[in-house]
Amino acid sequence: DPGSSLKANGLEIVVVATGERYGMGLRIEKATVDLGVGTSINVSNGYGIYAISTGSTIVANGLTVSATKGYGLNIQSGASVNVGTGSIITSSGELQDAVWVVETGAKFEAQGVTLSATGVNARGIATENGGSAKMGAGSHISSAKGGGLIASSNSSINYIGGTTAATRNTITAGGSYGASAQQINTTVNLKNTDVFVNSAGARAYGLWAVSSGVINAENVTVHAVDGVYGIRSNAGGKTNLSGNIVIDASASG
Secondary structure, eight states: OTTOEEEOSSOEEEEEOOTTOOEEEEEEESOEEEEEESOEEEEESEEEEEEESTTOEEEEESOEEEEESSOSEEEETTOEEEEEESOEEEEESTTOOSEEEESTTOEEEEESOEEEEEEETOOSEEEETTOEEEEOTTOEEEEEESOSEEEESSOEEEEEOOSSTTTOEEEEESSSEEEEEESTTOEEEEEEEEEEEEOTTSOEEEEEEETTOEEEEEEEEEEEESSEEEEEEETTOEEEEESSOEEEEEEOO
């Protein structure tokens, strides 16, 4: 309820929804939630966490969220979720992103986070329509059958890895792109990041800026396999490169 609060530590939430029912591990609207350290949320057939509206905030450290046939985190319309350090967010199911951040003011923040999506056309993280995300050193994003990281429609993503091999960020994608910025007023900032794309022979891009979207890449390595292009900018999209940029297309056709 609006104005409510919850504080916990090491909480375990398990939701099993059957038939046509749709489950949620945690839903908040205009409330404050502190999940402490080591909380786990496991949902079968539904969202792990659904946060909506300005005034909704969630903080945690070492959070584990697993969602089957649903988004891991669904953050909308001014809600803010900060999962601290060492959290793991996974999703399965077609079109079900590990993290989805949508509408003005929606915000996701993390350090050393692992995001994994295994469903068809499911993304590791997506921001849209004014949403934003910031992820720091030691973070890893993977999408088995979709794009890894995408910002679109007046949104932004900052994905900033560390300066050592152990703290560089990674993006691993089996879909049409590793990282993409799409549409006007949209920016993806990548730094100290390794991008791996293998689309099983289908056309794909390591970095893809399109329709006036902007990618700023610094100290980024792109590994392109089997028909994958390292970088593509089209329809007014821009990719700005700085620092040490490596495009490894040695295994690409």
